[in-house]
Amino acid sequence: MNDKPKDVIRQTDADAIRLAKTLLRASRYGALAAIDPESGAPLASRVGVATDTDGCPLILVSGLSAHTAAIVADPRCSLLLGEVGKGDPLAHPRISLACRAQRFQRDTPDWARAERRYLNRNPKAKLYVGLGDFAFFRLEIDKASLNGGFGKAYLLTREDLLSPGPIGDFAQSEQSALDHMNQDHADAIGRYAIHFAGAVKGDWRMTGLDPEGIDLADGDKVLRIFFEQPLAAPRDAHLKLVEMAKQARAALG
Secondary structure (H helix, E strand, O other), X not given: OOOOOOOOEOOOOHHHHHHXXXXXXOOXXXXXXXXXXXXXXXXXXXXXXEEOOOOOEEXXXXXXXXXXXXXXXXXXXXXXXXXXXXXXXXXXXEEEEEEEEEEOOOOOHHHHHHHHHHHHHOHHHHHOOOOOOEEEEEEEEEEEEEEOOOOOEEEEEHHHHOOXXXXXXXXXXXHHXXXXXXXXXXXXXXXXXXXXXXXXXXXXXXXXXXXXXXXXXXXXXXXXXXOOOOOOOOHHHHHHHHHHHHHHHHHHO
């Protein structure tokens, strides 16, 4: 008789990585867990979330909040992402990220990039992003635990989750590409959402562009669409988006 306990962790494969990246890129909020500097006890709070160009989470938090004081005192933290749907909430996918919080300083390129990407994802944050006590933190991923549903547990590395390629080049050219698509090609964006993500017709906007894909939003609804292969350079994005538009138009009529 073999009494060896069954290993509940599955081998990480391409499907698990895709699911993990989808949860990461498509989340608008999450639960941040940190260490209370006064008691040493765990401290959890809900935070708004976006992602940096490479996929690391970005949060915008008030210096008056307990969780901000906690990650300033000890940058080790964890971020839980994943929305529930119908039925048992434990049957829906979620990912827990072990991170280290890095604060961005105002009037720096890092702050400007974080503000741009965060507001593209969470436009209502414009009401308080300029307040002096608010700050952006980038949560540097160390590792992650993915639960894809009952019996679907995986361990992932930082390399599994972050996008490859010339991240800095994409960050520099991203906003002009988004503005062009949203102003001149809203019809194509709508077709992307319907054909590639199975969404319903709506007022879809493109909120993010990186080497691996695009992010779309319609109000509080967020979608992630991956390219078939990561792009080698920002100049490849135009041809890829044109190709996707043709595919969607042919499929939808």
